[in-house]
Amino acid sequence: MAIRERLSGNEAVAYAMKQINPDVVAAFPITPSTEIPQYFSAYVANGEVNTEFIPVESEHSAMSACIGAQAAGGRAMTATSANGLALMWEMLYIASGARLPIVMACVNRALSGPINIHNDHSDSMGARDSGWIQLYSESSQEAYDNMLMAHRIAEHPDVLLPVMVCQDGFITSHAIENIELLEDEKVKEFVGEYKPAHYLLNKENPIAIGPLDHFTHYFEHKRQQAEAMRNAKKVILEVADEFYKLTGRKYGYFEEYKTDDAEVCIVVLNSTAGTAKFVVDKMREEGKKVGLVKPRVFRPFPAPEIAGALARFKAVAVMDKADSFNAAGGPLFTEITSAVLAHGATGPKFINYIYGLGGRDVKADDIEFIYNKLLEIAAPGKVDSIYNYIGVRE
Amino acid sequence: MSKREEKIYSPDVGWKDITHGGTITTAGNAELFLTGDWRSMKPVWLKDKCKQCLMCYYVCPDTAILIDENGKRIDFNYNHCKGCGICYKVCPFKAIDFVNEI
Numbered sequence: 001m002a003i004r005e006r007l008s009g010n011e012a013v014a015y016a017m018k019q020i021n022p023d024v025v026a027a028f029p030i031t032p033s034t035e036i037p038q039y040f041s042a043y044v045a046n047g048e049v050n051t052e053f054i055p056v057e058s059e060h061s062a063m064s065a066c067i068g069a070q071a072a073g074g075r076a077m078t079a080t081s082a083n084g085l086a087l088m089w090e091m092l093y094i095a096s097g098a099r100l101p102i103v104m105a106c107v108n109r110a111l112s113g114p115i116n117i118h119n120d121h122s123d124s125m126g127a128r129d130s131g132w133i134q135l136y137s138e139s140s141q142e143a144y145d146n147m148l149m150a151h152r153i154a155e156h157p158d159v160l161l162p163v164m165v166c167q168d169g170f171i172t173s174h175a176i177e178n179i180e181l182l183e184d185e186k187v188k189e190f191v192g193e194y195k196p197a198h199y200l201l202n203k204e205n206p207i208a209i210g211p212l213d214h215f216t217h218y219f220e221h222k223r224q225q226a227e228a229m230r231n232a233k234k235v236i237l238e239v240a241d242e243f244y245k246l247t248g249r250k251y252g253y254f255e256e257y258k259t260d261d262a263e264v265c266i267v268v269l270n271s272t273a274g275t276a277k278f279v280v281d282k283m284r285e286e287g288k289k290v291g292l293v294k295p296r297v298f299r300p301f302p303a304p305e306i307a308g309a310l311a312r313f314k315a316v317a318v319m320d321k322a323d324s325f326n327a328a329g330g331p332l333f334t335e336i337t338s339a340v341l342a343h344g345a346t347g348p349k350f351i352n353y354i355y356g357l358g359g360r361d362v363k364a365d366d367i368e369f370i371y372n373k374l375l376e377i378a379a380p381g382k383v384d385s386i387y388n389y390i391g392v393r394e
Numbered sequence: 395m396s397k398r399e400e401k402i403y404s405p406d407v408g409w410k411d412i413t414h415g416g417t418i419t420t421a422g423n424a425e426l427f428l429t430g431d432w433r434s435m436k437p438v439w440l441k442d443k444c445k446q447c448l449m450c451y452y453v454c455p456d457t458a459i460l461i462d463e464n465g466k467r468i469d470f471n472y473n474h475c476k477g478c479g480i481c482y483k484v485c486p487f488k489a490i491d492f493v494n495e496i
């Protein structure tokens with residue numbers, strides 16, 4: 001019997017970490033993810049976990065300690081946000097390049113400057129090419145579930161890549177919601193033991209990690225790393241399937257909400273998808289054929305699958321909570337449109353809305369405005385502007 | 395060292411066979427890395443002048459000067475001598491010459 005609780009996103013993630021009981025947690029506090037190491041350190045102090053907790057002096061050190069611990073043969077976890085993630089930058093690439101399956105909770109927050117502590121996706125979107133798997137979560141429940149699945153994906157022998165579980169700072173991380181938790185034993189059984197093939201503390205088979213890797217071998221290592229990301233696509237679905245059997249909660253690359261007969265569609269990540277579902281329900285009552293696609297897996301990017309799902313709509317708006325400052329569109333938009341083009345879907349017209357930067361509230365009205373714009377385009381109208389902003393004062 | 399392990403570090407290994415992230419899974423494989431290729435100057439052992447004080451043996455940064463079972467240094471291993479000239483500098487008896495590689 002699942003346990004019914006009421007937890008915030010941060011509490012849910014910390015609770016998942018307690019149930020996973022990793023060997024090492026190394027973290028430095030940064031709003032809005034601070035509570036995760038805070039709650040976790042209480043578990044350590046109370047003897048509820050066997051984890052070695054390392055309160056490091058910076059996020060660069062947090063990721064470095066995780067790399068060392070994971071290379072040594074342990075399971076290492078951390079949590080961070082915004083500039084903390086930015087400070088880890090150098091080490092993110094070393095974690096993925098050394099193929100260390102570390103798991104991180106990323107509580108999305110706007111990158112400075114100007115300084116801002118509220119939610120957008122500029123932090124994790126900036127790390128999108130760092131070789132980390134990225135899972136996005138609409139709610140505390142999804143953040144919890146993604147955390148439980150993360151190690152299984154990361155540690156799979158065909159993958160061996162670190163995983164970042166993202167949720168919206170404050171909106172999800174600090175809002176208390178109903179949640180279903182698994183029993184400790186079930187988590188333990190599902191997550192399993194970490195058994196690396198090679199690790200530094202194995203005195204029977206001494207190894208060296210992170211050697212100098214010149215033009216003779218580096219390219220082969222990167223090619224192999226790229227293959228691991230491709231392999232992750234299969235593993236993510238296999239793990240989700242097993243998780244479904246355990247919990248009844250279904251996960252894939254993305255969630256489709258009322259898309260079956262939809263003519264227009266919004267694509268949006270994380271908590272805003274919740275607001276969008278509310279708007280979809282309301283507009284459906286008015287007889288408008290609107291739907292929603294919420295990507296869960298951004299890395300690896302499910303290009304053919306998402307292109308296939310979007311191909312049948314007349315018009316699609318991709319909402320980005322991060323700007324790419326490229327004069328062309330936000331990161332989700334450019335990835336989706338290139339996927340659609342590369343996989344031969346020519347039907348839908350695409351527009352992009354940058355929204356909610358620095359935690360600017362996105363309201364149901366804003367989303368309704370976008371749906372109405374899409375219905376106009378589908379009418380058939382024409383796209384007068386591809387790259388747009390919503391909720392910014394002109 | 396097995397054939398497969400040698401393959402892992404060889405210059406022609408493909409991405410499917412190479413170890414994850416460049417992890418070196420076999421200890422003591424530095425022997426396979428021929429630093430002798432780097433040399434532009436070359437030490438020459440003048441056996442007659444050598445007093446077997448073994449100063450050169452301690453300072454060599456590679457494994458280019460080895461000692462035999464009687465504790466005596468033997469001639470340079472040019473596969474690993476990178477031509478740094480440290481042995482030439484420290485030899486108290488001028489028993490090492492240092493010449494251009496030709």
Ligand code: SF4
Nearest residue numbers: 444445447448450485
């Ligand atoms: S330092 Fe000179 S004298 Fe001493 S062992 Fe080496 S070559 Fe011989």
Ligand code: SF4
Nearest residue numbers: 454475476478479481
């Ligand atoms: S030149 Fe340098 S590498 Fe070569 S034998 Fe002398 S000390 Fe060793």
